Every structure is written in C-alpha cells, then in structure tokens.
Amino acid sequence: MELLFKGGDASLLPLSTSMRHEDTSSSFRARQDRLRALMETHRLPLLLVTHLVNVRYLTGFTGSAGILLLGPREGWLWVDPRYTLQAGEQAVGVEVIEEKKGILPGAAKWLGKSGAREVAFEASNLTCEQFDRLREKVGGEIQFKPAGDLIEELRVVKDRGEIEAMRRAGKLTAVVFAEVLPHVRPGVEENELAAEIEFKMRTRGAEGAAFGTIVASGARGAFPHARPSSKALQQGELVIFDLGAIVDGYAADMTRTVYLGQPNRRVQSLYAAVVKAQEGAVREVQDTVTAGEIDSAARRILARYRLSRFFTHSTGHGVGLEVHERPRLGKGETTCLRSGSVVTIEPGVYMKGLGGIRIEDTVLVCPQGPEVLTPAPKDYWVIG
Numbered sequence: 001m002e003l004l005f006k007g008g009d010a011s012l013l014p015l016s017t018s019m020r021h022e023d024t025s026s027s028f029r030a031r032q033d034r035l036r037a038l039m040e041t042h043r044l045p046l047l048l049v050t051h052l053v054n055v056r057y058l059t060g061f062t063g064s065a066g067i068l069l070l071g072p073r074e075g076w077l078w079v080d081p082r083y084t085l086q087a088g089e090q091a092v093g094v095e096v097i098e099e100k101k102g103i104l105p106g107a108a109k110w111l112g113k114s115g116a117r118e119v120a121f122e123a124s125n126l127t128c129e130q131f132d133r134l135r136e137k138v139g140g141e142i143q144f145k146p147a148g149d150l151i152e153e154l155r156v157v158k159d160r161g162e163i164e165a166m167r168r169a170g171k172l173t174a175v176v177f178a179e180v181l182p183h184v185r186p187g188v189e190e191n192e193l194a195a196e197i198e199f200k201m202r203t204r205g206a207e208g209a210a211f212g213t214i215v216a217s218g219a220r221g222a223f224p225h226a227r228p229s230s231k232a233l234q235q236g237e238l239v240i241f242d243l244g245a246i247v248d249g250y251a252a253d254m255t256r257t258v259y260l261g262q263p264n265r266r267v268q269s270l271y272a273a274v275v276k277a278q279e280g281a282v283r284e285v286q287d288t289v290t291a292g293e294i295d296s297a298a299r300r301i302l303a304r305y306r307l308s309r310f311f312t313h314s315t316g317h318g319v320g321l322e323v324h325e326r327p328r329l330g331k332g333e334t335t336c337l338r339s340g341s342v343v344t345i346e347p348g349v350y351m352k353g354l355g356g357i358r359i360e361d362t363v364l365v366c367p368q369g370p371e372v373l374t375p376a377p378k379d380y381w382v383i384g
Contacts, residue, residue, distance in 0.1 A: 029059060035058065035070065035151060038153075038154070039150070042150070043147075044145065044234070045117075046069060046108065047334060048121040049068040051125040051151075054068075055077070056321065057155055058070070059077060059092055061079075061083075061091040061307070062249065063077060063082070066078065066103065067107045069107060069111070077094040077108070078110075079097070080103055084096065104130060109138075111142060118143045119143070121146055122151075135353050152325070155320055155326075156326050157341055160322060163342070165248040165249070166247075166362065168248075169245050169247035169362075170243070171374075172206055173243055173374055173376075174254065174374050176204060176243070180196055181383070184262070187233065189228075190220075193215045193241075196211075197243050201243075201245045208245075209250070210246045211253075212251060215239065217231060217239040217240075218234060219241075219352070219354070221350070221355030222351055222353075222356050223350070224350060236260065237260050238257055239260065240258070241258070241359070249321055251321070252373060253346075254374035255358045256359065256381070257357045257359065257381060258381045259381060259382050259383065261383075261384045273302060273305040274349055274359050275359055275378050277298045277299075277311075277347040278346070280301045281298040282345050282361065285343065285365055285370035286369065286370070287336075287365055287367060288335070290333065290334055290336050291328060291329045291333035291337065292334060293331065294315055294337070295314060298311070299347075302347060311349055314329055315345060316329035316345045319344055319369065327341070327343065338368050342362060344362055345360065345363055346358055346359070357365060359378055
C-alpha cells in the first residue's frame with residue numbers, strides 16, 4: 001500500500017518533541033484588553049470567568065480548577081494549593097490567589113469585601129446551586145448580571161499563535177491518518193484502529209485526541225457519531241475515520257472515508273457526490289459569507305444527486321480550544337464568517353444497511369480565500 005505522504009512527513013511538522021504554542025504574554029494581555037473594551041461597552045465593571053477554557057484563553061492557565069475575576073485594569077485568579085505553582089508560572093496579567101477552602105467561596109468572600117456593586121458572570125457555566133452559593137457567600141448589595149457570550153465571541157477570530165497551533169494540529173492529524181492506513185484491512189477491529197490513531201498522535205507530539213476517535217465500518221457508519229467497537233472490518237465495506245489531534249491546547253477535526261475492496265458504481269457515485277459537496281462548500285468559505293450560505297452550498301450539490309435527505313446534520317462548526325465552538329454552519333444561520341475564524345466543512349450521507357460517507361476538513365478563513373488545515377488527500381480511498 002502506498003502512503004499518502006511519501007517522504008514528506010518531516011517537512012510537515014517537527015516530530016521529535018511536543019510543540020509549544022507561540023502565544024506570548026503579550027497575546028494574553030491583548031485578549032484581556034479586547035475583553036475589557038467589550039466590558040466597557042456593555043457597562044460591566046467586573047467579570048467573573050468560571051469556564052476553564054475561557055480562563056485558559058485569557059490567562060494561559062491550564063489547570064483543572066480556577067476562577068478569574070477581570071476588572072477595568074486588574075485581574076485575579078483563584079486556585080487551590082494544587083495549582084499555585086503552576087498558575088504562578090503560566091497565568092499572565094493577573095494576581096494569583098491561593099484558596100484552601102474552595103475557590104468559589106474564596107472569590108465570593110473577596111467580592112463581598114471589595115465594595116463592588118455589580119458583577120457580571122458566565123451564566124451558562126454555573127449551576128443553579130453554584131450561583132446560589134455564590135450569592136450567599138457574597139452577601140451585601142452586589143447585583144449579578146449575566147455577561148452573555150462575550151468571551152466566546154472573541155474566540156471566534158483566532159490570533160497568529162492560535163492559527164499556527166491549529167496548522168500544526170491539522171498537519172499532525174493528516175500524518176497520523178496516513179500512517180494508520182496500512183493497518184486498515186479485513187479482520188482488524190475498529191477499536192484497534194482507534195487506539196492506534198490515538199497512540200500515534202501522542203508519539204507524534206500531540207497532547208492527545210481532541211475527541212473520542214471514530215472508526216465506524218459497514219452498517220455502523222450510518223450513525224454519524226458512532227463509537228468504535230469490537231466489530232472487525234470486512235471486505236466490501238465503507239469505513240469512516242473521524243479524528244483530530246490537540247497541539248498546545250488547540251484542536252483539529254478531520255474525517256475521511258475508505259472502502260475495503262472494489263466499490264460498485266453506486267458507492268463510487270455516492271463518494272464522488274460527497275467529495276464534490278465538501279469541496280464546493282470549502283470554496284465558499286470567505287470573509288463575510290454567512291454560515292447558512294456555506295451549509296446551503298453543500299446541500300445544493302447533494303440535491304443534484306438526490307442525496308440531500310441522507311445528509312442529516314449541519315455542514316460544520318467552529319474549532320479552537322474546544323472542538324465545537326462558534327459559529328455553527330447550519331441551515332438559516334446568519335452569522336458571517338470572519339478572517340481568522342476556523343471552521344469544519346463536513347457533509348455526509350448515511351444510509352441504513354450500507355453505512356456512511358463523510359469527508360471533513362478544518363478550514364481557516366483568510367482574506368484571500370480558504371486554507372485547509374488538514375491536508376490529507378481525498379482521492380486515495382479504495383483499499384484492496
């Protein structure tokens with residue numbers, strides 16, 4: 001079997017050590033400044049950030065417990081003793097406060113003594129119980145105001161360091177897929193291939209998989225979010241691979257479909273239709289184009305093949321620190337794409353009994369047009 005990347009692996013990315021993100025302290029400070037500008041526009045004097053992904057985005061802290069309070073000029077990060085040293089090394093632009101009796105009560109106690117009158121918070125990330133506990137601990141006359149999705153909106157447009165990390169994640173994902181293809185043959189279990197993919201991601205320098213790797217063969221491929229099982233691959237089956245690596249916290253997301261054996265005309269036609277739909281939608285990825293227009297482009301092409309009813313999910317989604325971010329590329333979505341945004345383009349068709357075909361790439365929106373960040377070929381799909 002011929003590999004997808006012959007002799008070119010080393011040129012795609014450095015493979016010897018884990019790769020560091022190019023974000024400098026100035027990048028985190030710039031993000032904080034952009035958020036402060038939004039806070040001023042919305043008249044939010046203080047913002048309590050409890051979503052750990054947003055804490056990382058704003059400060060660089062990667063621990064599993066931390067609460068950030070951002071003010072007009074200053075910031076404070078509460079951590080428990082497990083993370084005091086780590087936060088001291090990682091967190092940019094904030095004062096680190098060690099709290100031994102719970103970080104939420106600690107932040108609440110500090111707020112209660114601060115003299116603040118109004119605090120915005122991430123309503124979508126606090127349970128009712130946590131919010132009630134926060135108000136109880138704060139006491140006094142502080143008013144709490146939902147902040148909406150200010151930080152999520154900032155994260156839609158990636159800076160240079162984020163984009164570089166995602167380029168590396170995309171290239172690593174494509175290389176790993178190429179290395180796993182020689183193992184794809186009848187008799188191999190889906191679980192074995194998924195494990196091999198995730199092992200190779202780690203050994204190639206990734207922090208891990210961005211999500212549970214999907215390997216779905218035969219009829220199981222008709223489930224868009226199938227999980228790998230002990231089922232053995234068989235001759236005459238389609239096999240869907242959905243994989244993505246994390247590099248410096250940033251995810252890639254890629255899907256390829258292969259066929260074991262010689263596909264008949266029907267399968268060849270289905271595959272060609274999905275590739276055309278995917279490539280047609282990628283071409284539409286431009287600054288100011290709406291998310292709904294991208295979705296429509298994919299559906300129009302599948303409709304020409306009378307396959308639109310077999311496309312059962314949206315065309316894509318944003319990617320970054322989380323594998324599913326804004327914007328959503330679905331029917332009727334009016335959000336405009338912006339240069340610096342990163343999205344997936346992933347049309348598919350799913351048929352009971354036959355299985356599924358999905359092709360997906362992670363794509364960067366650039367002023368001059370789309371840049372595909374997951375450079376695995378689509379024309380090498382017949383194995384056998």
